[in-house]
Amino acid sequence: MKGLVAILGGGESGVGAAILAQKKGYEVFVSDLGKIKEKYKDVLSNYKIGFEEGYHSEEKILGAELVVKSPGIPETAPLVKQLKEQGTPVISEIEFGGRFTSAKTICITGSNGKTTTTLLTYHILQKAGLNVGLAGNVGKSFAWQVAEENFDVYVIELSSFQLDGMYEFKADVAVLMNITPDHLDRYGYDMQNYIDSKFRILQNQSANDYFVYCADDEVIQKEINKREIKPVQLPFGLGEAAGPGAGVRDNRIIINFNQNQFSMSILDLSLQGKHNTYNSMAAGIASMVLKIRDEQLRESLSDFTGVEHRLERFLKVHGIEFINDSKATNVNSSWYALESVHKPVIWIAGGVDKGNDYTMLQGLVTNKVKAIVCLGKNNAKLHEAFGDCVADIVDASSMEEAVKAAYYLARNGDTVLLSPACASFDLFENYEDRGNQFKKEVRNL
Template sequence: MAEKVVILGAGESGVGSAILAQKQGLRVFVSDLGKIKDKYKKILQQYRIAFEEGKHSEDEILKADLVIKSPGIPEKAPLVKKLREMKVPVISEIEFAGRYNNAKTICITGSNGKTTTTLLTYHLLKEAGLSVGLAGNVGSSFAWQVAEKDFDYYVIELSSFQLDDMYQFKADVAVLLNITPDHLDRYEYKMQNYVDSKFRVIQNQTPDDFFIYCADDPVIREELKKRHIPATCLPFGWTEAPENGAGVKGDNIIINWKQNTFTMSIFDIALQGRHNTYNSMAAGLAGMVLKIRNEKIRESLADFKGVEHRLERFLKVHGIEFINDSKATNVNSTWYALECINKPIVWIAGGVDKGNDYNDLKDLVGKKVKAIICLGVDNHKIREAFSGIVPDIIETQDMKDAVRSAYYLAKDGEVVLLSPACASFDLFENYEDRGRQFKTAVREL
């Protein structure tokens, strides 16, 4: 009898896993506690895959030989606890797809910048003419592509939640951009647990694999002292480039790999700002080890068109610039946004707090922010952190109200910045929904 696979969550990753499992001759059952989106329901029906929505039938689920769970379901969910007690293997979509994948994988993680770096790396490989898929937190489901496509490479963005349920999977090229406190609510508020999660990106690597990491990140530096890394290590940072790795000299980024040196002015890179220079070095290094020609790397770094909802300079209304940085769901992302704007800012912030410490922002906020518009169900932590630093702090409960309030407070030559530093789930479906509502509200001014 074929193995029984239960998939918890019927979003992009769950439905992709179901298709791959069915293709492998496994018995599949999909269960979603919420309502399944119509487009996914149609696909499950089309493939004749058994599913349920609005509930989890425990008697059915606990009979599974293998459970693939959505990264959004926390470890402390009662059903997950029961499965663990019964020693039923619970894995992620990426782990499952990895079992059937023969393509090379470039896996990118970090607290900030991973979507930008993933899309940039994908752009670079695609422009170089490689057969490449985009998966993980962006693009289509990895499992779905493994089931139905035949790529030679995958560029995969990995969140810590996905990494937590990965065991045998191996990245051929692992990229670790930075580690700053994020999602600590999922890690018992212990930073080391979160650090360990991020470092899972290099598990199972061999001397034939590559580990690209930011040498300027203090948490990564400390962690490397404790670990033996079998892969070839390629650091990048804001210092002179090592023999194998990347760095900055004057106004140029330099990337060295096996006697090949790549040089490019930081002013010619499409993505401006210090954090984006890091992202570009990481993507460039990945390109170098995959033997992409220097000219192609240069072209791709120069013509890449950023990421929607990430420091997206969206529109000017009566001289006021509106910037959509809805993707900034933690303090560190917002720090980057505030740091790279050199005009007075009306800052729209708030949402679901993930254990945020706003102390790191106080200095920048004091220098640059003239007013804060709180946009969340509970804004007391933002008010507490910045009252006395910013003269105007205004409470709002919906995007239209927030945008209108910001517009009245901003003047010609100033910036309205949506950079929430929080998750979006109190008032919005996700950060994309929040960003789209922001853009709609700005258009209606």
């Protein structure tokens, strides 16, 4: 029997890592400071994997030869600090899974658009008949799939927190959508720390790998100029594509790769709006690297149905449209949402503020927003940022209250937009729970 692998966190990623560790002959122990969901307890029991919840048996964990940590646990947690001080490797589930597979990986990160791009890329590859898995922030745990499936390719959405725990892992195709301030509370309120975290997606890449990135993003451009980039660079942007990569000409997206040129009208893309043009170009380039044929790519880019909780046009009630954008957990996401709506907006915003700077939204809010419904335990920053921009700004302490207030403030032809610009953990389990509650309350109107 190999030594002990301790898993911190008993959610999807932790349980997946536990199953893989057991399969590879390690002794395994799962420890969660909070409660473990029943469905995961059942899985651990079925596999006869030991676990605890509500506390950490520190002595046991400190004796492990390797610790796999949930991305939700900060590096500053006392137990994590102790482990690192004594030299115990603390890694992410993705890093652990990567050690036991030789499958090709397309890894996608960015402050915004990464889920849509990941699901779109997966859709293209799956439709083209590739044996492909979906993992990371979406889909099933990567380690779990490595343990029990046999995929040739994985499309993996990576958050900065997952990247922070990755050391030897390498992406065959690394995709960086954009970098805007997010999670600064976890990065000592220092933007460079967050940028460095995102650029970890390039670690261990060689000249045989690919780096797909947004050329229109000033932060990325500036950073590329400072670094030695080894992989083949494939930029995308809304200007013309000069060399390999993607761009726009005469309302068509053009992708150049290896003497191939793919072209398609922007109007035929299933995902409309500027931000979605970026998402479609990034997914398109990644797919061309994997030799997807033009007609398959064109078909998939035109029939993809989008992502739940991301600018999801949900229902119309008495001429008022309700849009669920619960996945907008940062300011930049909400900027895209507000930018894409062309009717007067009643905006439901708020939650756990991650060090947000709302100034970039003030122009859009002044021009488009009639009223704001603040949904969070502490709404002072929203009042301060937008009190002078809109006539009505009200507080709500539950989704029921928020939807009713928005409905009351809206008129026929208006749009009620849930796009919180904040994390959801003060009132909800996660952004899905927040979006589902929104839809339930809209149905109840």
